[in-house]
Amino acid sequence: MIIHTMQRFVIPVIALFTLMMTTACQGPMKQSSEETLTAVPGGKFYGGIFKMNESEYIKNLFPHSIIDVYSYRVASQIYEGLFKFDQHSLKVVPSLVESYTTNDALTKYTFKLKKNVFFHDDPCFIDGKGRKLNANDIAYCFTLACTKDKNNQSSNLFVDVIKGADDFYDKKADSIEGIKVIDEFTIEFTLEKANSMFLYNLARPGAFIFPKEAYELYEDEMRTKCVGTGAFRLSSVDEDISIILKKNENYHGFDEYGNQLPFLNALVITFIKKKEIEFFQFKKQELDMVYRLPTNFIINILEEADKQSKKYNLQRVPEMSTQFLAFNNQNETFKDVNVRKAFSFAIDRQRILEYILNGEGYKAGIHGITPPVFESYDISKIKGYSFNLDSARYYMNKAGYPNGKGFPAITLDLNSEGQQYNNVALEIKNQLKKHLNITIKAEISPFSHIAEKSTSGKYEMLRLAWIADYPSPENYLWAYNSKLLPASPKDKSYPNLTRYANKQFDEYYEKALTAKNTNEAFQYFMEAERILMKDAPFLVLWYDEGYRLIQPYVKDFPNNPMQYRDFSTVYFDNAKELNAQK
Known part of the structure; x- marks a missing residue:
């Protein structure tokens, strides 16, 4: 998964500097000044420790439980699926697959697996040695993904998609008819009907592959006990402080020059919440990347980036990320579409x-x-909501709350993520008071608590960001399919966090999934989204732009709209300069 006041937020320079100095040296793994990089064909180098920071700690690294972007970014270095995304183009490309074929109806897929893929060494295996991946591992993971379980948030990838997966999920069958192991390295999937998103689903975290031995040994501990086939293996976890991933020496990947991947020796992820401190560490070259800049200093940072272009590189790109407020559509207050529309018209997004x-x-x-x-x-063809005070008050009156009279107390839940969202929440609170004469309370919680509230429905209004884990408009619409709602409002709901339901929306969405081509699918998706916006189950705030600074010696690490990161090909350039800087 994934805020500022009306006044400019100013921190005294001396106090900020003191705070930075006391925390800047807390990194768990420092680059050795004696470590050298080894040149290899293609002008690349082996060696180096890539250090980065995340503002929020991971929730769960078990593939079937991943619902947040922080966990996804870590897990995608450890685990792999049959397919992955190219971090330059975001096209879906083979990962564990050597080749594949389909029938003309696109209802049968046959995959040939690579024969040189091994799981990471781990005590779950005999003698602790990672064994070779085979087709039974794929069948095991996908079957488990179609099982009702408290740890499983991934059943929607295959239930109603692979033939017989729905019967298996409902315990009407002992196996899944559409999953067939042909031989050690060949597996076949038969779909209920053509599905335009099937290959995308095979690249998503819920389709990451892990060994049966690990799941049977660790069970719930797989939250942080990870055994995959990825370019990096989990080395250590210091809860809420740092995670260290070390190079998988037995990785199956090679670059175009025949160099075995990965190039880096390790990845170190810290979890400092203050963006000012993170940026200060980056300037001291104690971090190799900083993603999302401290809002209070962004203008100065951008000006400095132009002047200091040789010292670090600024990457910015519109992102596949939407910031919004989710309304609990089963909550007594937000059941009323007029309330939801009133809120949507009452917010001045441009001011924010x-x-x-x-x-x-x-x-x-x-x-x-x-x-x-x-x-x-x-998306300009989709009519949403812009600030309109007359419309906001009209719908509030229609809901039975003229000038806010009688409106109940409402709580907005959010995580802070480096102060930004706190400030946005305060601005929203001020605008709703000013424009609709209603009072809301903003409650800040750790991200893990927000994730729990979002799935359990124990919220009224929630600050969320929907960040794509595959590049398609469908990624933003699947979360509103009423088929994904639990039978009871007391049960957890994912991905339909707003608990929205509209049969007409579902019909257009389903038509898009079985469309003959992308253009036809997009037409149906757009019709579905128009219906969605009329119902206003959420309040869209803004569409993100990704600001990322990287050190100049970091190579083959392109920014992309999905913030999809593949460190298997990243390397450090210029050993002499790197060691002098470190």
Whole structure:
């Protein structure tokens, strides 16, 4: 998974500097000044420790439980699926698959697996030695993903998609008819009907592959006990402090020059919550990347980046990320579409973008939930909500709350993620008071608590960001399919966190999934999104723009709209300069 006041937030320079100095040296694994990089064909180098920071700690690294972007970014270095995304183009490309074929109806897929893939060494194996991946591992993981279990948030990838998966999920069958192991390195899937998203689903975290031995030994401990086939293996976890991933010496990947991947020796992820401290560490070259800049200093940072272009590189790109407020559509207050529309018209998004975020966003969210980053999907054709005080008050009156009279106390839940969202929450609180004469309470919690509230439905209004884990508008719409709602409102709901239901929306969404081509699918998705926006189950705030600074010696690490990161090909350049800097 994934805020500023009306006044500029100012921190006294001396106090900030003191705070930074006391925390800047807390990193768990320092680059040795004696470590050298080894040159290899293609002008690349082996060696180096890549250090980065995340503002929020991971929730769960078990593939079937991953619902947040922080866990995904770590897990995707450890685990692999049959497919993955190219971090330059975001096209889906083979990962564990050597080749594949389909029938003409696109209802049968046959995959040939690579024969040189091994799981990481781990005590779950005999003698602790990682064994070779085979087709039974794929069948095991996908079957487990179609099982009702408290740890499983991934059944939607295959239930109603692979033939017989729904019967297995409902315990009407002992196996899944559409999963067939042909031989040691060949597996076949038969679908209920053609599905335009099937290959994308095979690259998502819920389709990451792990060995049966690990699941049987660790069970719930797989939250942080990880055994995959990825370029890096989990070395250590210091809860809420750091995670260290070390190079998988037995990795199956090679680059175009025949160099075995990965190039880096290790990845170190820390979890410092203050963006000012993170940026200060980056400037001291104690971090190799900083993602999302401290809002209070963003203008100065951008000016400095232009002047200091040789010292570090600024990467910015519109992102596949939408910031919004989720309404619990089963909550007594937000059941009323008039209340939801009143809130949606009452917020001045442009003010938030310009004065609260200092421009650190791509566009105000006045259209749909889908961000404006997909070719041939023009979100300007979707009518959303922009600030309109007359309309806001009209719908509030229609809901029975003239001038806010009688409106109940409402709580907005959020995680802080480096102060930004706190400030946005305060601005929203001020605007709702000013424009609708209603009072809301903002409650800040750790991200793990927010994730729990979102799935359990124990919230009224929730600050969320939907960050794509595959590049398609469908990624933003699947979360509103009523088929994904639990039978009881007391049960957990994922991905339909707003608990929204509209049969007409479902019909267009289903038509898109079985469309003959992308253009046809996009037409149906757009019709579905228009219906969604009329119902206003959420309040879109803004579409993100990704600001990322990387050190100049970091190579083959492109920024992309999904913030998809593949460290298997990243390397450090210029050993002499690197060691002098470190």
